Amino acid sequence: MAEIVLSVRNLRKSFGALKATDNxxxxxxxxxxxxxxxxxxxxxxxxxxxxxxxxxxxxxxIEFLGRxxxxxxxxxxxxxxxxxxxxxxxxxxxxxxxxNVMLAVQSQQGSSLRTFRHVMHDPSLTEPxxxxxxxxxxxxxxxxxxxxxxxxxxxxxxxxxxxxLCPRAFLFDEPMAGMGPEGSKSLTGLLNELRHEAPILLVExxxxxxxxxxxxxxVLVYGRxxxxxxxxxxxxxxxxxxxxxxEHV
Amino acid sequence: xxxxxSETPINFLLVGLLLLVPLAAWALEEPFYLTLATRVAILALxxxxxxxxxxxxxxVSFGHAAFFGIGGYTAAILANHASSLQPLTTWxxxxxxxxxxxxxxxxxxxxxxxxxxxxxxxxxxTSGVYFIMxxxxxxxxxxxxxxxxxxxxxxxxxSLALRNSFPGIATALPFNFFVICxxxxxxxxxxxxxxxxxxxxxxxxxxxxxxxxxAAVGISPFPIRxxxxxxxxxxxxxxxxxxxxxxxxxxxxxxxxQMSGELIVLVILGGAGRLFxxxxxxxxxxxLEYILGGFTDxxxxxLGLILLGVVLFARGGLVGLLAGKVRHG
Numbered sequence: 001m002a003e004i005v006l007s008v009r010n011l012r013k014s015f016g017a018l019k020a021t022d023n024x025x026x027x028x029x030x031x032x033x034x035x036x037x038x039x040x041x042x043x044x045x046x047x048x049x050x051x052x053x054x055x056x057x058x059x060x061x062i063e064f065l066g067r068x069x070x071x072x073x074x075x076x077x078x079x080x081x082x083x084x085x086x087x088x089x090x091x092x093x094x095x096x097x098x099x100n101v102m103l104a105v106q107s108q109q110g111s112s113l114r115t116f117r118h119v120m121h122d123p124s125l126t127e128p129x130x131x132x133x134x135x136x137x138x139x140x141x142x143x144x145x146x147x148x149x150x151x152x153x154x155x156x157x158x159x160x161x162x163x164x165l166c167p168r169a170f171l172f173d174e175p176m177a178g179m180g181p182e183g184s185k186s187l188t189g190l191l192n193e194l195r196h197e198a199p200i201l202l203v204e205x206x207x208x209x210x211x212x213x214x215x216x217x218x219v220l221v222y223g224r225x226x227x228x229x230x231x232x233x234x235x236x237x238x239x240x241x242x243x244x245x246x247e248h249v
Numbered sequence: 250x251x252x253x254x255s256e257t258p259i260n261f262l263l264v265g266l267l268l269l270v271p272l273a274a275w276a277l278e279e280p281f282y283l284t285l286a287t288r289v290a291i292l293a294l295x296x297x298x299x300x301x302x303x304x305x306x307x308x309v310s311f312g313h314a315a316f317f318g319i320g321g322y323t324a325a326i327l328a329n330h331a332s333s334l335q336p337l338t339t340w341x342x343x344x345x346x347x348x349x350x351x352x353x354x355x356x357x358x359x360x361x362x363x364x365x366x367x368x369x370x371x372x373x374x375t376s377g378v379y380f381i382m383x384x385x386x387x388x389x390x391x392x393x394x395x396x397x398x399x400x401x402x403x404x405x406x407x408s409l410a411l412r413n414s415f416p417g418i419a420t421a422l423p424f425n426f427f428v429i430c431x432x433x434x435x436x437x438x439x440x441x442x443x444x445x446x447x448x449x450x451x452x453x454x455x456x457x458x459x460x461x462x463x464a465a466v467g468i469s470p471f472p473i474r475x476x477x478x479x480x481x482x483x484x485x486x487x488x489x490x491x492x493x494x495x496x497x498x499x500x501x502x503x504x505x506x507q508m509s510g511e512l513i514v515l516v517i518l519g520g521a522g523r524l525f526x527x528x529x530x531x532x533x534x535x536x537l538e539y540i541l542g543g544f545t546d547x548x549x550x551x552l553g554l555i556l557l558g559v560v561l562f563a564r565g566g567l568v569g570l571l572a573g574k575v576r577h578g
Contacts, residue, residue, distance in 0.1 A: 054461070078467035090465070092458040094575075095451075100462075103455055107467040112452040113476060115444050119451050165466060 002029040005169050005199050006051070011060035013043075013050060013223075020046040021057070022223035028169055033191065033200045035210045038220035044203040045087050047220070048173045051201070052084050053077045065168060079107070083167030083198070085158035087174050093147035097138055097157050100146050101129035104164035132160040136190060152183045159190065167198050176206040188212055211235070256572040260525045264435065267293075267528065271427045283423040284495070285539060289531045290430040291491045296515040296527030297437045298484030303513065304522030305445060306477045307457030312368065312384030313512045315391045316361040316482040318504030320489025322395065323357040325407045325499040332410050350415045350429070353490050361486025362479050364391075369478035373471060385506060392504040406500025413494050420494070430491050434528070437484055442524055444480070453477050454522075485512070514552070518559055520566025523575065529567040 006028035013021040020043040028034050036044050049055035051062055053074040062070050069077050078084075091100050102125045106112055109124070119125055133139045136156040141149060149157060155175055162170055175191070176184045188209045194200060195213075204210050210217065211231055218228040219240050227237045234240055267289060274282035295317050302308040330337050330346025337344045347353060372383040401407050412420045420426050444450045455463045456470040463470050493499045502508065511534070519530025534552070541548035563570040 052465070073469065074461075074464035075467050075469040078465055084465055086461075086465075090459060090462050092455045092462050094458050095455065099451065103451060103463065103468070104466040106448045106451065111448055112468050112473060113449050115447045115449045117448070118443075118446040119448055120446070122448075125448075161466060 002031055004029055005065060006201065007061075007063040008047075008051065009061045009063070011047070011050060011062065012058045013046060013055065014058060019223045021050065023060070024220070024223070024225055025060075026218050026225065026228065028199045028201050030199055031195060032215040033195050033202055033213045035202045035204055035214035035217045036220055037204065037207070037210055037217060042220040043223040044220055045173055046223075048084070048087075048171050048201070048203055052082060052171055078165060081165065081168035081198075082171060083162030083165040083169070084171040085155070085162055085173060085175055087177065087203075089151075089154040089158055091146040091154060091157060091161075094145060096143045096145055097133060097149060097153075097160075098126065098129055098142040100157060101132050101160050101164050102126065104161045105129050108164065108166060129164060132164045133157075135163060136160045137186070152179050155179065155183075155187070156190075159194075163194070163197070169198050170194060170200040170202075172200055173203045174205060175202075176204055176209050184209055256524070256568065256575075259568060259572045263525050263528045263532070267532065268431065271424060271431075275424045280423050283427055285535055287423070287427045287430050287495055289528075289535045290427065290434045291488050291495060292512075292515060292534065293528045293531035294430070294434045294437055294491065295485045295488035296512055296519070296531055297434070297441055298481045298486075298488060299512045300481075300516050300522065300527050301441065301444065301484065302478050302481035303516050304520075304526065305450060305457065306453045306474055306481075308373075308474060308478060308481075309381050309513070310384045310478070310481070311381045311506065311509050311513065312386075312388030313482070313485050314504050314506065314508035315368070315388040316365065316485040317489040317492065317508055317512070318391065318395065318499070318501070319361050319364060320357040320486035320491075321493040321499040321503045322401065322407070322489075323360055323486075324353045324413060324490035324493040325409055326401055327353050327356065328409045328411075328413055329401075329407060348411065348413045350413045350420070350490075350494070353413055354487055357486045357490040358483040361482045361489075365479045365482030366475070368482075369475045373474050373478065385509070388504065388506060388509055392501055392506075395501040395504055402500070404501060406498055406502075409493065409497040409499075412497060426494065430495075433487065433491070437487075438524060438528070440484075445522075445524070449473065449476065514556060516566075518556060518566055520568035520570075523566060523568040523572075526566050526568045533567060 004027050009025050011021050011024040024047060038044055046055060050057045053072060061068055064080060102119060105125050105128045130142060133142050136159050138153060138156055138160060141153060176187055179187060184206055191200060191213055214231055217231060217234040218225050227234060227240045267286060271283045271286040299313045302310050327346045328348045331348040337346060368384060368387045372380050375383060396404050414420055415429060418425050452463060452468050452473045456473055460470050515527055515530035515534055518533055519526030537548060537552055541551050559566055565574060
């Protein structure tokens with residue numbers, strides 16, 4: 001098996017009596033797309049939040065590149081190479097698409113306390129950022145304010161920002177949400193390329209995309225992994241069909 | 250790129266106007282207008298400081314009077330010790346007073362920077378209303394400390410026998426002193442523009458727009474905001490020491506929460522985050538104070554109405570109203 005990049009072990013998180021994450025263990029290996037699926041409220045987004053550091057886990061460990069990252073904050077984990085997208089687009093709305101990506105580039109260069117040079121006259125920021133926008137097909141919209149971008153464009157912008165971090169793993173939370181069939185299709189193509197750059201932990205509702213992309217699928221129900229395996233294993237798993245697809249077998 | 254901003258002509262108009270008034274006053278030998286213009290320049294400088302924290306960083310500091318007052322008291326205390334020839338302290342080394350602006354300014358700025366560091370480290374762990382209240386609480390502590398410190402005048406304040414000196418310039422002449430304040434204001438505006446367009450400024454503005462986004466790209470908002478708060482306090486402190494020299498008097502009112510409020514009003518009136526917002530805000534404020542203050546003691550009622558109008562209908566303040574929305578690359 002390929003090298004394990006991200007390893008979650010016995011992760012637990014409760015909100016009051018609700019067990020949002022109940023002893024979840026999963027791995028993300030180099031070069032793969034590991035999809036996490038499950039019905040609404042299964043705790044998929046909470047899982048992503050814990051890995052990214054936005055939500056503190058109650059117990060268990062999160063290892064990234066062989067290092068326990070449980071004590072690091074969001075920024076620290078991003079610095080290590082966790083590039084994420086949000087379920088609901090989260091951008092700097094007054095900045096142009098280009099400047100949103102430039103923030104990630106400057107973070108990579110570790111230079112956010114520099115106070116003198118005009119960022120727009122700094123090719124070491126603008127050029128890599130523009131390249132990332134080109135990769136997601138947004139080069140023509142570089143100077144449009146993020147708040148004025150369409151929904152689909154914002155989703156792509158989030159991916160461009162994550163890419164600019166030169167991440168060692170991607171955490172994508174429903175990147176296809178709200179995209180039309182055309183948008184989903186082209187985004188699926190993009191994610192398929194990205195896996196070669198870094199493995200992807202993908203939370204997604206669009207089952208066509210999941211079955212097209214995933215190497216492995218874990219099914220989350222009420223905070224627990226009820227099944228984990230290859231696409232064909234999951235397709236034929238009776239418990240999954242019952243819990244997730246609502247079929248009576 | 251900067252030159253293409255629709256703001257540019259407005260900005261030139263504002264600095265030009267501010268320069269014209271004292272030139273006219275000087276020619277007409279009406280020193281009162283010179284004092285007004287100097288007051289505008291100093292208040293604008295203080296507000297440029299606040300604009301770094303409030304405008305760029307979205308940090309609503311309700312305690313910037315602390316820096317304004319500390320700057321003022323630094324100038325007054327150093328000057329008093331210089332004229333009385335009493336040393337400030339004799340241990341471990343003897344430190345005397347000074348009536349040189351070039352000594353007073355850096356001392357005031359360093360002091361304000363240190364105080365801002367302490368206030369910032371504590372208050373920036375919170376946000377929103379809590380941040381406002383903690384900054385207010387710190388400023389009030391310093392205010393009451395000044396009131397109860399009889400050595401430097403307590404409630405009565407402290408006066409300066411002479412205006413402090415600047416090498417080669419007769420600072421006692423109102424026009425000369427105006428020029429000093431004006432040049433410092435322009436320098437601060439230049440610095441503000443550089444900060445705004447720099448990497449630091451990008452991170453600071455991103456922290457205001459979406460803190461989670463900034464953290465998700467690997468930049469911690471806290472140190473960015475702390476640095477902004479410190480820079481902000483230093484500039485406002487410099488303005489405070491000039492204010493002491495303008496009035497040749499300091500009192501605890503410089504440290505009061507009304508002063509903090511006025512600074513916020515200046516920034517919001519002119520346009521928070523806009524380069525020349527503080528200049529426009531200070532001009533309008535002093536003008537209203539002068540014109541309406543001539544008719545009624547309750548001129549602030551009208552200020553309130555104007556502020557209400559700005560907040561409801563012109564979020565970009567005066568500069569936003571005249572020059573349109575801000576554009577980020």
